[in-house]
Amino acid sequence: MSENDHSRVDRTTLVARLKSEPLWDLAVIGGGSTGLGVAVDAALRGLKVVLLEAEDFAKGSSSRATKLLHGGVRYLAQGQLSLVREALHERAVILENAPSLARPLSFVVPAYRWWEPLTLGLGLHIYERLAGRRSLGPTRRLSRKQMLAALPQVQAERLKGGVRYWDAQFDDAQLALALARSASRLGALTLNHCRVDGFIKEGDRLTGLRCTDTETGAECEVHARCVVNATGVWVDDLRALAAGSAEGSDARLVVSQGSHVVVDRAFWPSDEALLVPRTRDGRVLFVVPWEGQVLLGTTEQPRDDRPFEPRPMPQEIDFILAEAGRYLAKPPTRADVRSAWAGLRPLVNPPKHAGGTARVSREHAVWSEPSGLVCVAGGKWTTYRAMARDVLAHCIADNRIPPGRDWRVDRSTEHLRLERDDALLRASVPGADRVIVPGLTEQRVRFAVRHEFARKVEDVLARRSRLLFVDAQAAREAAPLVARLLQEEGILQAGLEDFLDTCGGYLP
Numbered sequence: 001m002s003e004n005d006h007s008r009v010d011r012t013t014l015v016a017r018l019k020s021e022p023l024w025d026l027a028v029i030g031g032g033s034t035g036l037g038v039a040v041d042a043a044l045r046g047l048k049v050v051l052l053e054a055e056d057f058a059k060g061s062s063s064r065a066t067k068l069l070h071g072g073v074r075y076l077a078q079g080q081l082s083l084v085r086e087a088l089h090e091r092a093v094i095l096e097n098a099p100s101l102a103r104p105l106s107f108v109v110p111a112y113r114w115w116e117p118l119t120l121g122l123g124l125h126i127y128e129r130l131a132g133r134r135s136l137g138p139t140r141r142l143s144r145k146q147m148l149a150a151l152p153q154v155q156a157e158r159l160k161g162g163v164r165y166w167d168a169q170f171d172d173a174q175l176a177l178a179l180a181r182s183a184s185r186l187g188a189l190t191l192n193h194c195r196v197d198g199f200i201k202e203g204d205r206l207t208g209l210r211c212t213d214t215e216t217g218a219e220c221e222v223h224a225r226c227v228v229n230a231t232g233v234w235v236d237d238l239r240a241l242a243a244g245s246a247e248g249s250d251a252r253l254v255v256s257q258g259s260h261v262v263v264d265r266a267f268w269p270s271d272e273a274l275l276v277p278r279t280r281d282g283r284v285l286f287v288v289p290w291e292g293q294v295l296l297g298t299t300e301q302p303r304d305d306r307p308f309e310p311r312p313m314p315q316e317i318d319f320i321l322a323e324a325g326r327y328l329a330k331p332p333t334r335a336d337v338r339s340a341w342a343g344l345r346p347l348v349n350p351p352k353h354a355g356g357t358a359r360v361s362r363e364h365a366v367w368s369e370p371s372g373l374v375c376v377a378g379g380k381w382t383t384y385r386a387m388a389r390d391v392l393a394h395c396i397a398d399n400r401i402p403p404g405r406d407w408r409v410d411r412s413t414e415h416l417r418l419e420r421d422d423a424l425l426r427a428s429v430p431g432a433d434r435v436i437v438p439g440l441t442e443q444r445v446r447f448a449v450r451h452e453f454a455r456k457v458e459d460v461l462a463r464r465s466r467l468l469f470v471d472a473q474a475a476r477e478a479a480p481l482v483a484r485l486l487q488e489e490g491i492l493q494a495g496l497e498d499f500l501d502t503c504g505g506y507l508p
């Protein structure tokens, strides 16, 4: 494959197309899992789609997840079996569509009271049965001896045994980028670093939006039959903007922060993950091998604000280290933390008005504002496709957009068939033999710019490579060279100073 391949990103061309298109079927605001899922689904139906992202694709919650594709054991306990079944189905589809970004992962759950292997085992057997033929592996009760043999580093004192079950792990930011590229290949215009800051109305009805290219400051008007607000924890801000009223009067979202800590693999050298079934605040905590290190998390901390770069609170880091430390043979300390980061959960409130166009289903909700702005919020990464389907069904049911072609016929095109092409494409980009820091080559950086929409040092080091999330000090050291490469690729404002500032927040 030549480097002149159609997937090469040329921002000038993208911006020119944004300005020249007189009417889009669908304009999506927000380039996280939700918005990107909607864009892919709509593009598959043959609709004319534009997606605008204020910062970078997956800059929000969608790069800050625990990175598990799961059915939600919580819903099992509540008896909501159809929810669990649907998420387990989605888990299987993502594994099939993106095999280089997602993989099955076994989890062990230690038990320190005699009855726990029985109760945990029963629940997790039901979980496995709900996956049906899409089960990823058998659920097994483990004796104390088997636990210690499988996981010598687990806390042995009072250990009674445990349970092993299977779920899956994925790379959230990379899957988001694969979706952005898939949408783009299917004809959608996906543009990052372009903020929506106003709406166009005819009477009370919304007919489009105003946006600003944050690189140049250029403003642009976009006209669309239907506008979808998929901005995660910022959904209420965009609602207020569309209503032209002060925000906060009718908040639909509750925001809760979840933090993670990454420590050296030596603290958990196993290939299996550990699920701590009950922390001191009654939640679960994961210890997961990730990117050659170990990911520990998460927390649940209510927040009133919603910064684009939330920081873990010191007490969250202490809590994670203390809780994980109870289960690991060697408890990690603050000095062992390589990176600590936080994400904001967009939890949706039940609607105040149940009638009208409001449709609430599952963990997420889709509804229309009086202006016609379609909002989607809540849910989880695992079910992004189900959320997208509901958004499109909502828009079509309201006669806002044509149904498009039956995309199920084209299901095969949905496969993220980037992997084979990427290997060829990468080979055509120079710099494979020039290592910036272990795990990051000059070729990776140039590829990020040429084919993955990267515009800033942070775009490269946080989401194309995951170095910032894995080892913030290494990311800081790599940053000046990455900035120079971006400059060579024609990007003059690569945001080096901002990135060095951001790094500080990842080092406790």
Ligand SMILES: Cc1cc2nc3c(=O)[nH]c(=O)nc-3n(C[C@H](O)[C@H](O)[C@H](O)COP(=O)(O)OP(=O)(O)OC[C@H]3O[C@@H](n4cnc5c(N)ncnc54)[C@H](O)[C@@H]3O)c2cc1C
Pocket (backbone or CB within 6 Å): 029, 030, 031, 032, 033, 034, 035, 052, 053, 054, 055, 056, 057, 058, 059, 060, 061, 062, 063, 064, 065, 066, 067, 068, 069, 070, 194, 195, 196, 197, 230, 231, 232, 233, 234, 238, 257, 258, 259, 298, 342, 343, 344, 345, 346, 377, 378, 379, 380, 381, 382, 383
């Ligand atoms: C700590 C934590 C752990 C999680 N773990 C898991 C997990 O293991 N598995 C799982 O399935 N799910 C998990 N989730 C849930 C999952 O991450 C989220 O549900 C999902 O990422 C939400 O995606 P989103 O697209 O709705 O929001 P976001 O990813 O936040 O996307 C919204 C986007 O809108 C953009 N935006 C905002 N304002 C504007 C504007 N004016 N103009 C243009 N763009 C704008 C933002 O920049 C942002 O990129 C977790 C969440 C958290 C916080």
